[in-house]
Amino acid sequence: MHYKRVMVVGLGLIGGSIARVIRRRFGADVYVMGVDVDLASVQFALESGIVDEGSVSIGGMSVAPDVVWVCTPISVVAQTVVAVANAYPSVSVISDVASVKSAINVSREALGGVLYVPGHPMAGTEKSGILNSDADIVEGATYMLSLQSDVRYEGFRDMLVSLGFRVVEMDEATHDRVVAAVSHVPYVMACLTVGNAQSQPESLQELVGQLKSSGYRDTTRVAGSDPSWGVEVCVHNREAVMAQLVAVRDALTAVIGYVDASDEEALLAYLRGVCAYRVG
Ligand code: NAP
Numbered sequence: 001m002h003y004k005r006v007m008v009v010g011l012g013l014i015g016g017s018i019a020r021v022i023r024r025r026f027g028a029d030v031y032v033m034g035v036d037v038d039l040a041s042v043q044f045a046l047e048s049g050i051v052d053e054g055s056v057s058i059g060g061m062s063v064a065p066d067v068v069w070v071c072t073p074i075s076v077v078a079q080t081v082v083a084v085a086n087a088y089p090s091v092s093v094i095s096d097v098a099s100v101k102s103a104i105n106v107s108r109e110a111l112g113g114v115l116y117v118p119g120h121p122m123a124g125t126e127k128s129g130i131l132n133s134d135a136d137i138v139e140g141a142t143y144m145l146s147l148q149s150d151v152r153y154e155g156f157r158d159m160l161v162s163l164g165f166r167v168v169e170m171d172e173a174t175h176d177r178v179v180a181a182v183s184h185v186p187y188v189m190a191c192l193t194v195g196n197a198q199s200q201p202e203s204l205q206e207l208v209g210q211l212k213s214s215g216y217r218d219t220t221r222v223a224g225s226d227p228s229w230g231v232e233v234c235v236h237n238r239e240a241v242m243a244q245l246v247a248v249r250d251a252l253t254a255v256i257g258y259v260d261a262s263d264e265e266a267l268l269a270y271l272r273g274v275c276a277y278r279v280g
Helices: 013-029 039-047 074-087 151-162 172-198 202-211 214-224 227-236 238-260 264-279
Strands: 005-009 031-035 053-055 067-070 093-096 115-117 119-121 142-145 166-169
Touching (some): 005 074, 013 031, 013 039, 031 039, 067 074, 074 093, 093 151, 115 151, 142 151, 172 214, 172 227, 172 238, 238 264
Parallel strands (some): 005 031, 031 053, 093 115
Antiparallel strands (some): 119 142
8 A cells, every 4th residue: 555644524424334344454554534514523543442533624635645535425526526635735646535536527627727526436335334334334335437648547546456356447427327226226216116105095004114124125225225315316417317207117018017017928038037147
């Protein structure tokens, strides 16, 4: 590990979990600093040894970091990256973990030569906040990085590998399209499934509660995610999410037609194709 001082801005589920992985892997060899708008999160991080130094202010550290992770909500990532670069012009790399990439418009001119590397660890839970953070949530996860032609990028990528992440490099638009298919649209569909159960008559709700079992739980777990996260990914990844929701609507219309017509052959062909893709 060639970085000696790291900083995490946004001590929530992902920021706290990344700080914990660094601590687990490198112990006291790396000085970990943490920033959050919520003083209680900073205090918790300090008291539980997740960070060595904490502040509610980005510029409030006693030493400059070598590398910084911005783990804030998506809507404030770009401004936070710029604020970090202005506060610590000597920092090597600033990266982020936001679940969408194309919509984060960081002005490279405003960074004064600091390298910004868009990234996204493909891990998480439906919970939020540092109290729910855990190294196990992110350790060993696939980690999307936006490939850059810069030796500082290579240093950051190597550090992620040394932390146990499986780095996959791609451009932002590709990331957003694929993540819409495997995360954002599935979240919406899980919500629709819950909404369907919720819309059953009041007289049936007790039975709905009694009969829902592992299948319902498996397909709807992510519907318990923080709704503000759901709004953020749909709005900030609007283009990819919209295109795929329209495709899902078309597929649903076709399935409705098969069911309505009791077209067993067509329904079976569709379900077999989906099942083979899921299993295979
Ligand atoms: P979270 O648990 O709510 O953590 C975000 C933290 O950032 C909170 O402690 C929040 O404080 C703090 N914060 C808000 N504005 C800030 C600011 N301007 N400066 C410093 N700290 C600020 O959310 P999360 O799930 O960790 O998500 C954080 C990022 O990770 C998002 O960009 C998300 O897209 C990405 N991500 C999430 C997952 C997932 O499964 N959750 C997976 C991969 C990537 P308050 O709570 O007081 O506002």
